[in-house]
Amino acid sequence: xxxxxxxxxxxxxxxxxxxxxxxxxxxxxxxxxxxxxxxxxxxxxxxxxxxxxxxxxxxxxxxxxxxxxxxxxxxxxxxxxxxxxxxxxx
Amino acid sequence: xxxxxxxxxxxxxxxxxxxxxxxxxxxxxxxxxxxxxxxxxxxxxxxxxxxxxxxxxxxxxxxxxxxxxxxxxxxxxxxxxxxxxxxxxxxxxxxxxxxxxxxxxxxxxxxxxxxxxxxxxxxxxxxxxxxxxxxxxxxxxxxxxxxxxxxxxxxxxxxxxxxxxxxxxxxxxxxxxxxxxxxxxxxxxxxxxxxxxxxxxxxxxxxxxxxxxxxxxxxxxxxxxxxxxxxxxxxxxxxxxxxxxxxxxxxxxxxxxxxxxxxxxxxxxxxxxxxxxxxxxxxxxxxxxxxxxxxxxxxxxxxxxxxxxxxxxxxxxxxxxxxxxxxxxxxxxxxxxxxxxxxxxxxxxxxxxxxxxxxxxxxxxxxxxxxxxxxxxxxxxxxxxxxxxxxxxxxxxxxxxxxxxxxxxxxxxxxxxxxxxxxxxxxxxxxxxxxxxxxxxxxxxxxxxxxxxxxxxxxxxxxxxxxxxxxxxxxxxxxxxxxxxxxxxxxxxxxxxxxxxxxxxxxxxxxxxxxxxxxxxxxxxxxxxxxxxxxxxxxxxxxxxxxxxxxxxxxxxxxxxxxxxxxxxxxxxxxxxxxxxxxxxxxxxxxxxxxxxxxxxxxxxxxxxxxxxxxxxxxxxxxxxxxxxxxxxxxxxxxxxxxxxxxxxxxxxxxxxxxxxxxxxxxxxxxxxxxxxxxxxxxxxxxxxxxxxxxxxxxxxxxxxxxxxxxxxxxxxxxxxxxxxxxxxxxxxxxxxxxxxxxxxxxxxxxxxxxxxxxxxxxxxxxxxxxxxxxxxxxxxxxxxxxxxxxxxxxxxxxxxxxxxxxxxxxxxxxxxxxxxxxxxxxxxxxxxxxxxxxxxxxxxxxxxxxxxxxxxxxxxxxxxxxxxxxxxxxxxxx
Ligand code: FES
Ligand SMILES: [Zn+2]
Numbered sequence: 001x002x003x004x005x006x007x008x009x010x011x012x013x014x015x016x017x018x019x020x021x022x023x024x025x026x027x028x029x030x031x032x033x034x035x036x037x038x039x040x041x042x043x044x045x046x047x048x049x050x051x052x053x054x055x056x057x058x059x060x061x062x063x064x065x066x067x068x069x070x071x072x073x074x075x076x077x078x079x080x081x082x083x084x085x086x087x088x089x090x
Numbered sequence: 091x092x093x094x095x096x097x098x099x100x101x102x103x104x105x106x107x108x109x110x111x112x113x114x115x116x117x118x119x120x121x122x123x124x125x126x127x128x129x130x131x132x133x134x135x136x137x138x139x140x141x142x143x144x145x146x147x148x149x150x151x152x153x154x155x156x157x158x159x160x161x162x163x164x165x166x167x168x169x170x171x172x173x174x175x176x177x178x179x180x181x182x183x184x185x186x187x188x189x190x191x192x193x194x195x196x197x198x199x200x201x202x203x204x205x206x207x208x209x210x211x212x213x214x215x216x217x218x219x220x221x222x223x224x225x226x227x228x229x230x231x232x233x234x235x236x237x238x239x240x241x242x243x244x245x246x247x248x249x250x251x252x253x254x255x256x257x258x259x260x261x262x263x264x265x266x267x268x269x270x271x272x273x274x275x276x277x278x279x280x281x282x283x284x285x286x287x288x289x290x291x292x293x294x295x296x297x298x299x300x301x302x303x304x305x306x307x308x309x310x311x312x313x314x315x316x317x318x319x320x321x322x323x324x325x326x327x328x329x330x331x332x333x334x335x336x337x338x339x340x341x342x343x344x345x346x347x348x349x350x351x352x353x354x355x356x357x358x359x360x361x362x363x364x365x366x367x368x369x370x371x372x373x374x375x376x377x378x379x380x381x382x383x384x385x386x387x388x389x390x391x392x393x394x395x396x397x398x399x400x401x402x403x404x405x406x407x408x409x410x411x412x413x414x415x416x417x418x419x420x421x422x423x424x425x426x427x428x429x430x431x432x433x434x435x436x437x438x439x440x441x442x443x444x445x446x447x448x449x450x451x452x453x454x455x456x457x458x459x460x461x462x463x464x465x466x467x468x469x470x471x472x473x474x475x476x477x478x479x480x481x482x483x484x485x486x487x488x489x490x491x492x493x494x495x496x497x498x499x500x501x502x503x504x505x506x507x508x509x510x511x512x513x514x515x516x517x518x519x520x521x522x523x524x525x526x527x528x529x530x531x532x533x534x535x536x537x538x539x540x541x542x543x544x545x546x547x548x549x550x551x552x553x554x555x556x557x558x559x560x561x562x563x564x565x566x567x568x569x570x571x572x573x574x575x576x577x578x579x580x581x582x583x584x585x586x587x588x589x590x591x592x593x594x595x596x597x598x599x600x601x602x603x604x605x606x607x608x609x610x611x612x613x614x615x616x617x618x619x620x621x622x623x624x625x626x627x628x629x630x631x632x633x634x635x636x637x638x639x640x641x642x643x644x645x646x647x648x649x650x651x652x653x654x655x656x657x658x659x660x661x662x663x664x665x666x667x668x669x670x671x672x673x674x675x676x677x678x679x680x681x682x683x684x685x686x687x688x689x690x691x692x693x694x695x696x697x698x699x700x701x702x703x704x705x706x707x708x709x710x711x712x713x714x715x716x717x718x719x720x721x722x723x724x725x726x727x728x729x730x731x732x733x734x735x736x737x738x739x740x741x742x743x744x745x746x747x748x749x750x751x752x753x754x755x756x757x758x759x760x761x762x763x764x765x766x767x768x769x770x771x772x773x774x775x776x777x778x779x780x781x782x783x784x785x786x787x788x789x790x791x792x793x794x795x796x797x798x799x800x801x802x803x804x805x806x807x808x809x810x811x812x813x814x815x816x817x818x819x820x821x822x823x824x825x826x827x828x829x830x831x832x833x834x835x836x837x838x839x840x841x842x843x844x845x846x847x848x849x850x851x852x853x854x855x856x857x858x859x860x861x862x863x864x865x866x867x868x869x870x871x872x873x874x875x876x877x878x879x880x881x882x883x884x885x886x887x888x889x890x891x892x893x894x895x896x897x898x899x900x901x902x903x904x905x906x907x908x909x910x911x912x913x914x915x916x917x918x919x920x921x922x923x924x925x926x927x928x929x930x931x932x933x934x935x936x937x938x939x940x941x942x943x944x945x946x947x948x949x950x951x952x953x954x955x956x957x958x959x960x961x962x963x964x965x966x967x968x969x
Contacts (some may be wrong), residue, residue, distance in 0.1 A: 001311060001324065002311070003326060011817045018723065020727065031875045032875070038876070039876075039879065043691060043876065056727070058726070058727070060719065060723060061768060064722065064723070064726065064740075065730075066723070066730050072399065074144060076310065076311070084730040084731065085730070
């Protein structure tokens with residue numbers, strides 16, 4: 001079980017959170033110009049790195065707010081959690 | 091004086107007794123029968139590491155009597171054996187051993203098929219596993235979570251010392267042990283060292299101790315569950331020190347499992363801790379320096395030492411026993427227990443009469459936890475071993491040193507375990523009755539690696555989890571020439587120590603039962619209440635047909651408080667909804683409401699609900715009962731992504747909702763409110779504030795069931811008041827409640843799909859016939875781009891209305907076939923009381939560019955027909 005630091009509530013047990021997948025996927029500026037492959041790529045394809053991963057979490061059984069986290073997919077270490085729209089500390 | 095009740099007799103217990111020691115003092119020597127051959131088994135290790143002492147304690151099977159403290163009034167029974175463990179007729183099986191070959195299960199009873207079903211009963215009945223308790227009250231176990239910096243497992247010399255050094259600088263340390271420090275250690279230098287360290291631990295402020303808690307496994311995290319007498323403790327440490335020590339090896343020779351064959355520490359424990367002598371005449375195999383301590387303990391308990399079979403490094407013991415150098419045990423002889431041993435030396439074999447054989451042999455790490463940890467992602471530094479578990483046979487000073495280093499997080503000296511020698515005869519795995527000969531036969535049959543030998547012979551798969559036999563199995567494969575991989579130790583898996591099933595189930599928080607404010611009222615009205623998602627909801631109050639009739643002909647109430655309910659406001663609230671919903675939000679006037687589907691980015695239908703525009707620029711949105719949590723997170727996710735200042739307030743549990751439906755619903759309401767409810771003031775598709783029976787409600791005129799209906803959303807605390815007022819004043823109208831069973835048919839008659847039952851995760855609105863809910867002329871909304879792209883493709887699947895022959899109410903899930911080819915499936919069906927025929931919904935695949943009209947559902951014919959089936963013009967709902 002992970003101990004996750006909600007930027008608003010502090011460290012809480014993993015069971016309070018829901019996972020939201022990869023963070024920072026930007027919406028295509030002109031989706032109509034994309035080919036079907038490119039569009040499907042935007043919609044369905046996600047990175048799967050071995051190492052640090054930026055992902056979204058929601059504190060579902062707490063403040064119910066979304067935030068971003070940088071987690072290592074190898075060790076599960078969560079290096080940082082921070083509000084949406086901000087950058088992780090270096 | 092304290093007693094335990096043992097198979098109908100009273101057995102005295104003394105201070106410090108375990109169940110095993112009390113029984114042994116009473117004269118019990120056979121504690122169990124072995125699982126296949128029904129051979130007698132007696133106390134062996136006294137550390138909870140073998141399967142020889144399992145008894146039933148207070149109706150709980152499989153308790154290790156040697157580590158279960160005896161308590162006054164306990165009921166203890168032995169298990170297995172026909173008719174009893176003491177006189178077991180099935181012991182004849184032992185002589186049939188040649189007929190029960192290794193791999194028995196894989197070879198026998200293959201044909202005829204039926205043979206196995208019969209044989210299995212007999213075989214299971216004959217094995218000595220024990221009976222499940224019957225009639226026990228369910229026990230609810232709890233989980234406790236502990237977050238510490240360092241967890242130390244095992245309170246021996248290394249563990250205590252590791253806890254002390256880890257606590258330097260105030261680090262939080264948890265020290266746990268299956269028993270207590272020094273609990274079962276015989277008097278001698280070890281216990282003295284343990285006592286002085288334990289005192290220091292007691293004084294250290296930052297060390298928490300948990301005795302009688304055994305580590306069950308190590309999982310990612312690391313997470314270490316500890317099984318305690320009351321509860322399971324989930325420990326979330328930053329670092330783990332495993333100090334579980336080592337276990338003497340069970341040498342292989344004929345009769346190595348006879349009662350009277352002891353591991354050295356076990357015999358010393360019985361003598362030194364419990365003051366009981368294991369037997370009158372003992373032969374001891376001394377391979378380690380510690381053997382001298384065992385010897386001392388045995389001597390003082392009154393056993394006569396007949397012979398010491400000592401390796402050359404062991405100094406001669408002072409007692410008058412005969413010392414045999416360079417000898418090896420060839421066999422232990424006897425029926426009920428050891429009566430003699432055969433020792434072979436260079437000068438030949440010699441038979442020595444004795445009743446006890448003590449094996450103070452080389453020790454092997456009890457390293458199951460360490461091996462589990464080695465396979466986890468963050469291996470290396472997070473979990474380390476200390477003491478004998480990494481350096482078996484180390485001295486007390488070395489163990490203390492090793493613990494101190496590990497506690498500080500420094501590197502610990504590691505030494506290789508000794509190479510186990512394997513005799514030609516005897517049992518490798520006593521738990522499963524697997525002998526050296528069995529392994530040899532399996533090897534000849536071609537099973538040539540430790541993992542495969544394990545699966546074929548079941549060696550290491552018994553209750554000891556390979557503690558006694560894992561090393562020997564690997565050594566066997568190595569001796570036969572298997573390479574490193576094929577002779578590796580088999581994978582260690584949890585549980586390393588026994589854990590109760592109710593503890594495994596503890597802390598499963600998924601089963602949260604949600605109830606509406608009217609729950610008890612439904613129960614008092616005789617409702618059958620059952621699970622619907624996470625909610626407990628009424629399915630019927632007795633007769634769903636009667637409930638159905640009330641809706642169609644009179645007036646009926648339904649508790650729909652489970653719906654998700656959200657208030658959306660803030661400067662950008664409307665903007666948020668306009669962007670996420672596929673319908674027009676801006677054009678929805680205050681006081682009006684609209685059915686909405688919610689699409690995800692892929693254009694697939696995620697949820698549906700009702701959107702009400704409030705006068706102050708805010709909106710009220712409902713979702714399906716199961717979709718509330720997701721809906722809220724989803725709305726917030728988009729608001730955050732776009733930086734919109736929108737407030738989303740979850741009102742789901744704050745508000746209740748009662749649907750008042752049926753042709754006489756208006757009549758009923760008008761009796762309880764002064765607000766206008768006539769069709770011109772409160773038409774279909776509108777919502778109003780009504781005060782009903784004094785309760786402020788937001789009333790919504792929509793109709794899932796297809797009749798005139800008013801959904802009354804009200805403060806949850808006033809639901810009881812509102813419901814009973816409606817019931818009472820509608821008594822002469824024939825009002826009655828309806829549950830989910832009636833609803834299922836009512837909505838089906840209107841052709842409304844249940845999301846999740848009638849739909850698939852990749853259904854876009856066109857596939858469901860819900861294309862009209864989507865305003866494609868809006869420039870943008872979530873899912874629009876995907877929907878547009880999909881609309882360029884031909885529709886390959888569609889949800890259709892079906893009319894079926896006969897009574898089709900049990901056809902849900904039935905494939906829809908066209909000329910014998912499956913092209914769809916029935917997802918809902920019922921014999922409609924309103925229509926007097928069978929109707930259904932189902933999905934259908936396109937065939938040759940079109941959708942077939944006539945199909946077969948099992949033996950019934952199914953015809954595709956337009957929906958709604960009932961009141962297709964919607965006259966009734968608009969009344
Ligand atoms: S004697 Fe109890 S487990 Fe070995
Ligand atoms: Zn939070």
